[in-house]
Amino acid sequence: MDEHTICPWCQTEIVWDEEIGPERYCPHCENELSGYRTMQIGIDDSEDDEDDEDEDDEEEVEESWDSDRSFDESAGSFLTRSREHLMLEETVERILDQQVEVPECPSCREYMLEVGVEHVTGSQFNPAQSAGLNTPLLTAPFRIIRYVCPSCFSVLGKLAQDDQERMVHVLTKASDESS
Known part of the structure; x- marks a missing residue:
């Protein structure tokens, strides 16, 4: 069964199969796809399976949210890995801009x-x-x-x-x- 994900940032549909697995970042805009921002859509004719998948998706989102957080002691708060990833990218860009x-x-x-x-x-x-x-x-x-x-x-x-x-x-x- 193919799984579909809609990127909440660029609204692009990302299709993946079970062998390869889900994308962690959108291949189009490179934003993180996991966590509460992601909408998972399963294509299935059975309504019972759809209800079960919705519950599984909600549990998966909660687990994903917990595993994607880390405690920033200096700020006294949780940072998501996506925020850390963006901070890393910004720093790299700033350094690259200054290189000859x-x-x-x-x-x-x-x-x-x-x-x-x-x-x-x-x-x-x-x-x-x-x-x-x-x-x-x-x-x-x-x-x-x-x-x-x-x-x-x-x-x-x-x-x-x-x-x-x-x-x-x-x-x-x-x-x-x-x-």
């Missing part, structure tokens, strides 16, 4: 947050000798800007701008020497 570069996560395609700079020194790095070049492409010291995905927590490193320019200079110099 905003790479996409190669795993999940979310935007990544800059978390710091790694300084690589000579004792930590053994440069590779590229074929056809008299000098390594990159020598220490150099800096790697580190990014972390707030969704899947993948880590990405990118060479700092001035070290990128230094590497390009080595490559262009090698190109001039081979000509």
Whole structure:
């Protein structure tokens, strides 16, 4: 039997089957679907089954509401996970707005947050000798800007701008020497 959910935020019907299970967030507007805001509609011809499903849905909503709350001691109140999720999204957006570069996560395609700079020194790095070049492409010291995905927590490193320019200079110099 297919289950239907109407998103209370964008009024889009979300259809799911029993094998996959219900959606936790609306795939269209990304708002939370669980809790008292959600209307579950079961398609069934039997009125008796409909009454039982309504009672089950009410119990499910109450359980969902209780499990989606956490106590915020500083505020002395309960926060829903949806509110925490929105607060997280707002913070991530604010950080991304201030970043110079905003790479996409190669795993999940979310935007990544800059978390710091790694300084690589000579004792930590053994440069590779590229074929056809008299000098390594990159020598220490150099800096790697580190990014972390707030969704899947993948880590990405990118060479700092001035070290990128230094590497390009080595490559262009090698190109001039081979000509």
